[in-house]
Amino acid sequence: MRGGGLAKGLAITLRTMTRRAHTAQYPDVRPDLPPRSRGVIALFEENCTVCMLCARECPDWCIYIDSHKETVPAREEGARARQRNVLDRFAIDFALCMYCGICIEVCPFDALFWTPEFEYAEYDVRELTHEKGRLREWMWTVPPPPPLDANAEPSKEAAAARKALEIEA
């Protein structure tokens, strides 16, 4: 029917008006973000081995890593002293970062994580370079991983740990 569209348009707007608004009252009500939200990147410093993979894979070179070698004295008599990398500086310049997440993908030791935190705006662009202390602090905001599906295979780490427990017992 001609002109039916006119009535339909009015009906749609009226129906929308009677429904609840989608607006999030953000500063008053915290947004409920899903665990995989790409807010900021956190560093789990203890896991980092200074392999430099993240810094090399980063497309816009926003990860700065400094380290030095340290000799660990031999654990038992006659053994060789070992060398170990010690992380001095780990910084991500979020003014350059484009949130591609490649660093997190390539990290072989699970040292980098996404967290949904997004409120780290600054008045000076230089302050957007987060040093390792700050990146470590973000770790506390990393949400636990979502549970696996009901009949999924358990993760390798969990399986290994359970096995170890069984052997001990």
Added chain:
Amino acid sequence: MGRIVIELLLRVAGALVAFLTLPLLVGQLEHKAMAHMQGRLGPMYAGGFHGWAQLVADGVKFVQKEEIVPAAADKTVFRLAPAAGLLPYLLVFLLLPLGPGLVGQALDMGLFVVLAIVGVGVVGMLMASWSSANKYSLLGGLRGAAQLLGYELPFVLSAASVAMAAGTLSLPGIVEAWRPWWLLWQAPAAVVFFVSGLAEIRRPPFDMPIADSELVFGYLTEYTGLRFALFLLAEYAGIVVVSALTTVLFLGGWKGPFADHQLGWLWTLVKVFAVSFVVIWVRVAYPRLREDQLQRVCWLVLVPVALAQLVLTAVVKVVL
């Protein structure tokens, strides 16, 4: 003599108060209704409760803004244009009846006067568009002039139909003569009047003179600060005027389900706000018309319908 002067002053003051408050209320209604129709909340902070003071805050903000007049503009005309655009609506407020006896100035030819004054509003727009020295402003002004001249015709014709039915040009007289079955009898005229009224006040979907996606902001492009606020006020006052005229002419003004004499003003206000809501609703629901569609709607739909309504009115009038 003294009493007459005091009464006149009271009436003028009442019209002034209505002029200053009703457009603000309609503006707030627009903020909220439009937001909710789009799944938003609209202003929520100013004034605390659901942003009721948003427009007051806007006004304060506009007053503080810098007054910019383009270097190439015709400065006098540019400065006078907002006043010329606003004044006609202020005068119309004096003539709109709120309840039985509650009217700024009841004139024998009230309807005619109102239509004449509303028609003058286009001069302010032309002044603004030409004096801005901006081609988008000029285009907006030319579009506006073509639109207003065209839509003046169905606007006046549909009003003439109801004046014919009532046998008077006085606005309170038309309300007195109004009967509920006129809702049906004068329905086409009411629709034509409302639509061409929307075009007269350049509200979406008839806002081609402003058309922010094509003409920057049409004839308002160069305006800032208080003068821009005056144009905004004129727009909201225009909504109130068109809604009030539709109410008075076609919806029976102060006639309600009961207690017309005590509560007449309430019925009028309720109807005015209901029609204003429809104005806002139409704005949210429909996209802007194209320039040729605009003229087509006017000359091929509204004018013939208005003329047919005139014939119908005359026939019914003669038969009864």
Added chain:
Amino acid sequence: MTVTDVLICALGALALGSALLVVSTRHVVRAGLWLVVTLGALAGCYLVLTAELVAWVQMLIYVGAVVVLLLFAVMLTRAPIGASDGLDRSRWPAVLVGGGSAVALGALLVEAFRWSSIRPPAPGTAERIGAAVFRDWVLPFEVLSVLLLAALVGAIVLSAPRRS
């Protein structure tokens, strides 16, 4: 001098002054805007002379349509902002003829009416005018409507794009 006289003098001065600006200003669009002032002041005069209907028709047709059309045309023909040259021919012959006709007409009217005084009718004349139009002057009225129609058709023919 009565209140009516004073009002007409004031409005007349306004009308005459702005009319002079209409014909003498060098800003094309401002001439149109001064014409609005002239016509508005004249509408005020009509109101004072209790010709309400004529006054409001003046506002509706003259200010609302005729002047808007004029301004529209001025803008379409690219009127510049600011003063433009070459709007006027040599002034003196025009001043002579215009002033002469004004003085002659004025002298004629003063001679005819002197300081005579009349009582304007009570306001509220729409009904009377309507009756006069549709009873005594219905034939000119109809002829006028035909003329308007002819003007409408003529304007459309003039401005329609030519087909080759």
Added chain:
Amino acid sequence: MHPVIPYLLAAGLFGVGVYGVLARRNAILLLMAVELLLNAVNLVLVTASAAFGSAGQVFALFVIVLAAAEIGIGLAIILQLYRLRQTVAVDDVDVTVDVTE
């Protein structure tokens, strides 16, 4: 009231209009001056009707309608002229030259 005041005003307006018609070169300004002439006539008619009954007002209305028709045709001609010659100065128009397209 004294009708001579509006009559004199009308005479003045008429003179101003005549001056405008003779002095103006721009066709649109010329039309504006013609409007002044018509308004002078209207003022005479309305003033007369205040003394002699409503016929004057009826004729004033007729004059207004005529003015509307005149302005419609006049502006159509002027705009056509502008389209053909890019000017609205009446002195520049040589009517003996044919410029159809």
